[in-house]
Amino acid sequence: MLEFRRATPGDAEAIHRLNYETFVEEIPQHHSNAERRLVDRFHDTNTYWIGLADGQLVAMCAIRDEHPFSLEQKGVTLPPGEWIEVRLLAVTPAYRNTRTFAGLMRAMLMEATERGVEGIVISGTIREQKLYRRFGFTPFAEAVGTAEALYVPMQLTRSGFMQSETARILRPKLLLAGPVELSSQVRSTLAVQPLSHRSAEASRLLHSVQSKLSDLVKLPHVYTLLGSGTIANDAVAAQLIGRGVIIDTGEFGHRLIDHAERAGLEFDVVPLSGGRRLDLEQIEQHEPDWIWTVHCETSTGRMVDLEALRHYTRKYGTMIAIDAISAVGTKLTDYSFAHFVTFVSGKALRNAPGLAFVAMKHRAVPNPSIPRYLDLAGYDPIAFTQSVPLIQAMDIALTELTxxxxxxxxxxxxxxxxxxxxxxxxxxxxxxxxxxxxxxxxxxxxxxxxxxxxxxxxxxxxxxxxxxxxxxxxxxxxxxxxxxxxxxxxxxxxxxxxxxxKTATRESDGVRHGNLGGPNDESFDRGVLN
The missing domain is CATH 3.90.1150.10 (Aspartate Aminotransferase, domain 1)
Incomplete structure (x- = not known):
């Protein structure tokens, strides 16, 4: 099992030995010694990122932000801005045709992001220029070193990496509930120049999207807002009248409670009684005018059984509102019994975030007493400024969503x-x-x-x-x-x-940044100038 982390003092001896193996025995930069260990001259000020395979050191790099850098000591002038210098980049032979180099790359860029600098400068071995360029490194000075160990001063910014050949091919694989992994056609559509949201083409696209969504959720009226699920649920809260019941499903059930409180609604809270079952007897005691629940509680990945609500509204005519933000698109569900269903573009509908939808059994009625943005009756076809590229991408994504x-x-x-x-x-x-x-x-x-x-x-x-x-x-x-x-x-x-x-404790190493690359099998053959 391959892991990456910042080195601790206990890793020092293994670092010295890998340093020797790479920059004495393999790349002739230093003289050999009987101990077969090489302590870097900047060791005390280095931050090391290391790769471990089942606890054994197989990769490392050293990061410094203290000047003068090694490159500066060799007479190289750095590019304008603040940088960190990466040195001692080494991967053992058995791990050079694996994902190890890319893992170290992510560590370097995450370190640069955390320190708030422009990016990374390195001395990249001349033998691996092709590999470095694929990751987005660009030379900024003439080569330095000896004929046996010749290196090129190179720089890498986060944007340079993201525009590189490797980053384009090896994008982060998103296994998130939003934002989600998009198809190539959707990504391409999002990059087009926006049309006017008042154009006939924008209206046509929106009608197409809303028609497809209506077929998907089995409700006749769909309203499209620019925003997240929060605005969709606020719009629903503005539609509810009388006293209701909110189902406490967990984190996102609590958020419905917050929506209702902010809207000044009167309601009671009923928890799920073991798993996904609704306590209909407790709900009946409150004689609610409306019931509001999530379909999929995102914080736990658990579904609420909606059949009880289907029967309840048939029996009592109670208004049903459903937050289906993490459910629509993950399974085929007939929501035709519900009065309000909310969902968004950036989850299982497989579009970028930014569109929020409210599907309704009955057409929205104008209500001048609520904020204009929440008055769904005005959304016919487009009430306010809208993102036409998002609508275009949504139309494609829904065509793909068979x-x-x-x-x-x-x-x-x-x-x-x-x-x-x-x-x-x-x-x-x-x-x-x-x-x-x-x-x-x-x-x-x-x-x-x-x-x-x-x-x-x-x-x-x-x-x-x-x-x-x-x-x-x-x-x-x-x-x-x-x-x-x-x-x-x-x-x-x-x-x-x-x-x-793993036997680590719950304490993390303090790095909590997003991913900067994707799964890969990049090869790596030589180190970075010592």
Whole structure:
């Protein structure tokens, strides 16, 4: 199992030995010695990032921000701005045709981001110029060194990396519940010059999107707002009248309560009674005018059984509102019994974030007493400035979202779960498990932050940084985007291996940044100037 982390004082001896093997025995920069160890002259001011395979050091790099840099001492003038210098980049031979180099690359760029500098400067061996250029490094000075060890001063910015050949090919694989992995056609559409939102073409596109969404959720009226699920739920809160009941499902059930409180609604709260079952007797006691619940509680990956609400509204005519933000697109659901359903573009509908939808059984009625932006009756066809590229991309994404594609969420989740079980990971799986998102709560002696960070180094972004997930020491993997069964199997393999072998505490190393690259098999052959 390959892991990356900042080095500790206990790693010093292994670092000195890898330094010797690379920059004495392999690259003749220093004289040999009987101890076969080389202590870097900047060792005390270096920050080392290291790669460990089953606890053994197989890769490293040293980072400094104290001047003069090694390059400056060799007479090289740095580019304008603040930089960190990366040196001693070394990978043992057995790990040079693996993902190791890319993992170190992510560590370097994350360090640069954390320190708030322009980027990285290195002395890249002349033998590996092609590899460095593929990662976005560009030369900024003439080569330095000897004929046996010739190096080129090179720089790399975050934007340079993201525009590089490698970054384009090896984008981060998003296993998030938003933003999600998009298709290439959707990504291309998002890059076009916006049309006027008042144009006939914009109206045509919006009508197409709303028609497709109406067919998907089985409700006749769909209103499109520019924003997130928060604005959609605020719009629903503005429509509710009388006294209602809100179902407490967890974190996102609590958010519905907050929406209702801010809207000045009168309501009672009823918790789920064991799993996804609704306590209809308790609901009946309140004789509500409306009931509001989430369909998929995102914080746990659990679904609420909506059949009880379907029967309830048939019996009493009660208004039903459903936050289906993490449900729509993950499974085929008939919401025709509901009066309001909210969902968004940036989850299982597989578009970029930015569009919020409210589907309704009845056409919205104008209400001059509420804020204009929340008055859904004005959204016909477009009430305010709208993002036409988002609408265009939504139209394409919905064309791609066939019934067959929706069914893949369950099959991908099955692959993920079966691989975890095969590796001995204890799981609690009920009939309320959502097909789009799976939660893994770690034992107290392990850290979800550390596991999430390691997956980031390996090129997979999962959810672990939200405050509610950190409190629960929980990590989540989502199938919502254009992911594959192979992606899910590989992530489950790493999680299962990590849980078996990791003995770290819940304390992280303090690095909590987004991913800067994707899964890769880049080769690496030589180090960086000592």
């Amino acid at each position: 019934d067959v594609e929706i069914a893949t969420h369950q099959s991908k989740l099955d692959v993920f779960v079966n691989e975890l079980l095969r590796r001995g990971v204890p799981l609690e799986i009920g009939d309320d498990q959502a097909p789009g998102i799976f939660s893994i709560t770690l034992p107290e002696n392990l850290s979800s932050l550390e596991l999430g960070l390691q997956l980031t180094f390996h090129g997979y972004q999962v959810q672990y940084e939200s405050s509610y997930l950190r409190r629960a020491n929980c990590l989540q993997v989502s199938t919502m985007g254009w992911t594959t069964e192979r992606d899910m199997q590989q992530v489950a393999t790493y999680i299962g291996t990590w849980l078996q072998k």
